Amino acid sequence: xxxxxxxxxxxxxxxxxxxxxxxxxxxxxxxxxxxxxxxxxxxxxxxxxxxxxxxxxxxxxxxxxxxxxxxxxxxxxxxxxxxxxxxxxxxxxxxxxxxxxxxxxxxxxxxxxxxxxxxxxxxxxxxxxxxxxxxxxxxx
Numbered sequence: 001x002x003x004x005x006x007x008x009x010x011x012x013x014x015x016x017x018x019x020x021x022x023x024x025x026x027x028x029x030x031x032x033x034x035x036x037x038x039x040x041x042x043x044x045x046x047x048x049x050x051x052x053x054x055x056x057x058x059x060x061x062x063x064x065x066x067x068x069x070x071x072x073x074x075x076x077x078x079x080x081x082x083x084x085x086x087x088x089x090x091x092x093x094x095x096x097x098x099x100x101x102x103x104x105x106x107x108x109x110x111x112x113x114x115x116x117x118x119x120x121x122x123x124x125x126x127x128x129x130x131x132x133x134x135x136x137x138x139x140x
């Protein structure tokens with residue numbers, strides 16, 4: 001029996017399996033699930049899912065949305081939302097417009113809440129410019 005539902009058939013979902021080890025730069029537009037080990041950086045326009053048992057050591061991970069069931073070491077930025085599920089661990093700063101942290105999550109880092117979209121394309125604008133724009137909008 002397939003692990004994907006009927007709605008999954010309408011999306012392009014790429015899965016790096018449990019035995020996959022990847023080191024480098026990932027760029028994608030749809031949805032990526034990591035079940036193995038990843039080291040490097042992620043710059044994506046789609047959804048990123050770090051499955052239970054997966055380990056990601058990132059210079060940074062930037063995506064539209066990020067769901068963490070496994071372990072992430074490094075900063076996360078999501079234009080829409082970040083969700084940390086029970087049993088997951090995130091060691092790094094996060095920036096997002098919506099955040100959900102379940103009970104039983106190990107989190108070590110700071111949180112920066114952004115306004116949704118804020119008139120900025122988060123995927124093509126350097127992080128320093130995004131931060132400057134947010135500070136200017138807040139009058140800081």
